[in-house]
Amino acid sequence: MERVIKVARMQLINKWVFIGLPLLILGCAFVFSLVIFWIVRENGGEGTMYGGGAQAPMWYFLALGIQALTLTFPFSQAMSVSRRSFYLGTVLLFGVCALALSVFYYLMGLLEKATGGWGLDARFFALEWVADNNVAVQIGFYFVLMVLLFMVGFLIATIYMRWRTTGLLVFFIALGVLLLGVIALLTFNQLWGNFWTWALTWTAAGVTLWGGVVAVVMAGGSYLTLRKATVA
Amino acid sequence: MSEQTPVVVRNVSKTFKDVKALDDVDLQLDSHKIYGLLGRNGAGKTTLMSILTGQGFPDAGEVKVFGHTPFEHDGTLSRICFIRESQKYPDEYKAFQAFKAAALFFENWDEQLAQELIADFNLPLKRKIKKLSRGQLSAVGVVIGLASRAEVTFFDEPYLGLDAVARQIFYDRLVEDFAEYPRTIVLSSHLIDEVANLLEHVIIIDSGRIVMDEDAESLQGAAVTISGKADVVAEFIANYPVIHRDSLGALASVSIQQRLTPAQQAEARELGLELSPMSLQQLVVRTAMGRNVLATPQEQTKERASWNA
Amino acid sequence: MIDDSKPIFIQIAELIENDIFSGVLAEEGQVPSTNEFAAFYRINPATAAKGINKLVEEGLLYKKRGIGMFVAQGAPERLRQKRRQKFNDQYVQPLATEAGKLGIGVEELMDMIKSAQPIIDVGPGGSRHV
Incomplete structure (x- = not known):
């Protein structure tokens, strides 16, 4: 456990990567969105305005998942850290960061509602589909989404570490075939209408639950892959 | 243990x-x-x-x-x-x-x-x-x-x-x-x-x-290179294990894996032979890694492949 | 200083012997530690220790517990004896043997030695490639 914590501390030696950059991205997205909302309002725009900028840091987490592995895993090996400790320390640290950021999203959402959408009737944090749920679902939703994206990056990077380019190729071809299969199935059976109806019935709680399951499966997959990964 | x-x-x-x-x-x-x-x-x-x-x-x-x-x-x-x-x-x-x-x-x-x-x-x-x-x-x-x-x-x-x-x-x-x-x-x-x-x-x-x-x-000092007239060298090294031979016309230079006693060294000098100790590097190259000098092309390819491993 | 001709520990022992013989290291004087030798000659400390131990076994150095290594009383004299013996084995005996082969008598040999130019500046250990 001691070395797991040390791995988290190692990942934080450059605080920019796990903390600074996500906050900067979020901050920029927020400020830009507010400016745009204000311009629209000033020019006679009517009704509630919605911005999707809050997801910006989440996409960064996809890149972070890849980076945390490809760049720090070989270094952690030189620091005589076991793969298990590296994995746990890195995922643990990301979990803590994601949780803190999710709570921050929730609090900003409350503030957004309280200020009447920053005085502009704008929605940046508190999108109704999510924000109309209870606290646990809201925070859980953000958290699961962040972890999910991080894990996608992490899994792709572990596959690369273990099987190199061949592994990635096989993975993406398999994924492509799977998607094609689903699309073919839906198209030949003329099920697209049903599909969209079904997709629209999803709630934030449902997404959180099933996203969480997928994230856990990917976490397990990337751990098992990392167990036998080598740096050279 | x-x-x-x-x-x-x-x-x-x-x-x-x-x-x-x-x-x-x-x-x-x-x-x-x-x-x-x-x-x-x-x-x-x-x-x-x-x-x-x-x-x-x-x-x-x-x-x-x-x-x-x-x-x-x-x-x-x-x-x-x-x-x-x-x-x-x-x-x-x-x-x-x-x-x-x-x-x-x-x-x-x-x-x-x-x-x-x-x-x-x-x-x-x-x-x-x-x-x-x-x-x-x-x-x-x-x-x-x-x-x-x-x-x-x-x-x-x-x-x-x-x-x-x-x-x-x-x-x-x-x-x-x-x-x-x-x-x-x-x-x-x-x-x-x-x-x-x-x-x-x-x-x-x-x-x-x-x-x-x-x-x-x-x-260290386990091998020595002896050089001089080819026939004299040949006679001197007759009973020693040879690691490497070089020759140039009537001159020869032969490395043997043998520690020479002071008496043997004196004898060699008396015969007009020159002695020089072999460095660890030379010894290693000549003995342990020597096998590869004449490696077949397949073996060389194999070695190149293992560079990347 | 260190070459490939023989094991390094023997070369280290010889270097120290030279210093004792020439007085650089005085009788009852302290000798640098194993680690100092190792650092100075850039050799493995275990090798330096082996060279020093060889001199301890020969009684030229002795250990004072917790203080260090010292040159034994009478060490230079014992080295002189040892070298004189070696001089005899290495030079005089072959000289006599060769002289015998050439039919040079004792008298003649003595004269030759007397009239020989002293070889200049042979440092400790001498140079074999004159």
């Missing part, structure tokens, strides 16, 4: 695709000794060190370090240090951040020694590692390796890109610190002469096989 012999390797083999990187390797490393792990590029040095440090794993055989299989064993790993010659560092890391990380993980880390070495090598701490020169990059590895004071420390071609002065600093500091804090040190190298005097034991690996595993002492 495991404290006197921290590293034991039994029948270890490792294959990359169709290349045998390690072939039935048996080895042990004692505590408080400086080893030379010598061999050509692609001979299997790095693969062996990776397996000993749990960074890699064997296909067959067994490795025990401090009595445990090092792979995924935190307790054992924390007593080992192995910085690769091609070590990767996090992209944004500056040199001082790498040392900060090392200080976290290596329990015997000596910050003062690290600072002294940094000053010796004139390392720019605030520069990003990926902007360092090859020599400075090697120096980062050397600083971590020495200051870690790990009980088993591997140096993988540590002198790459270092100039003569910096290499001398490394050798001096190594001897100094080792004298004060004895531990098991493995110097992996394909340049032998520079490190020869530092080694207590020499292990030579060639095409994944251990071809020599001897005390350095038994190799």
Whole structure:
């Protein structure tokens, strides 16, 4: 456990990567969105305005998942850290960061509602589909989404570490075939209408639950892959 | 037992695709000794060190370090240090951040020694590692390796890109610190002469096989080159094991694996022969690695393939 | 200083012997530590220790517990004896043998030696390639 914590501390030696950059991205997205909302309002725009900028840091987490592995895993090996400790320390640290950021999203959402959408009737944090749920679902939703994206990056990077380019190729071809299969199935059976109806019935709680399951499966997959990964 | 012999390797083999990187390797490393792990590029040095440090794993055989299989064993790993010659560092890391990380993980880390070495090598701490020169990059590895004071420390071609002065600093500091804090040190190298005097034991690996595993002492002065008139040389060396022959017209130069007594030396000089001791490097090249000089094209391809392994 | 002709520990022992013989290291004087030798000659400390131990076994150096290594009383004289013996074996005997082969008598040999130019500046250990 001691070395797991040390791995988290190692990942934080450059605080920019796990903390600074996500906050900067979020901050920029927020400020830009507010400016745009204000311009629209000033020019006679009517009704509630919605911005999707809050997801910006989440996409960064996809890149972070890849980076945390490809760049720090070989270094952690030189620091005589076991793969298990590296994995746990890195995922643990990301979990803590994601949780803190999710709570921050929730609090900003409350503030957004309280200020009447920053005085502009704008929605940046508190999108109704999510924000109309209870606290646990809201925070859980953000958290699961962040972890999910991080894990996608992490899994792709572990596959690369273990099987190199061949592994990635096989993975993406398999994924492509799977998607094609689903699309073919839906198209030949003329099920697209049903599909969209079904997709629209999803709630934030449902997404959180099933996203969480997928994230856990990917976490397990990337751990098992990392167990036998080598740096050279 | 495991404290006197921290590293034991039994029948270890490792294959990359169709290349045998390690072939039935048996080895042990004692505590408080400086080893030379010598061999050509692609001979299997790095693969062996990776397996000993749990960074890699064997296909067959067994490795025990401090009595445990090092792979995924935190307790054992924390007593080992192995910085690769091609070590990767996090992209944004500056040199001082790498040392900060090392200080976290290596329990015997000596910050003062690290600072002294940094000053010796004139390392720019605030520069990003990926902007360092090859020599400075090697120096980062050397600083971590020495200051870690790990009980088993591997140096993988540590002198790459270092100039003569910096290499001398490394050798001096190594001897100094080792004298004060004895531990098991493995110097992996394909340049032998520079490190020869530092080694207590020499292990030579060639095409994944251990071809020599001897005390350095038994190799020093163990071979001599005799040159002079071909017929006189031929007569003199008649009863000695010959390692290598060269000839130029009526002159010959023959290396024999034999320690000559003072009387034998005097006799040779009396015959007008010249004697010159063979360096460890020459001896190694001529004996252990000599087999490869006439390697078949297939074998050469194989070796090239193992470079990438 | 260190070459490939013989094991390094023997060369270290010889270097120290030279210093004792020439007085650089005085009788009852302290000898540098194993680690100092190792650092100075850039050799493995175990090798340096072996060279020093060889001299301890021969009684030329002795150990004071917790203080260090010292040159034994009478060490230079014992080295002189040893070297005189060696001089006889290495030079005089072959000289006599060769002289015998050439039919040079004792008297003649003595004259030759008397009239020989002293070889200039042979440092400790001498140079074999004159």
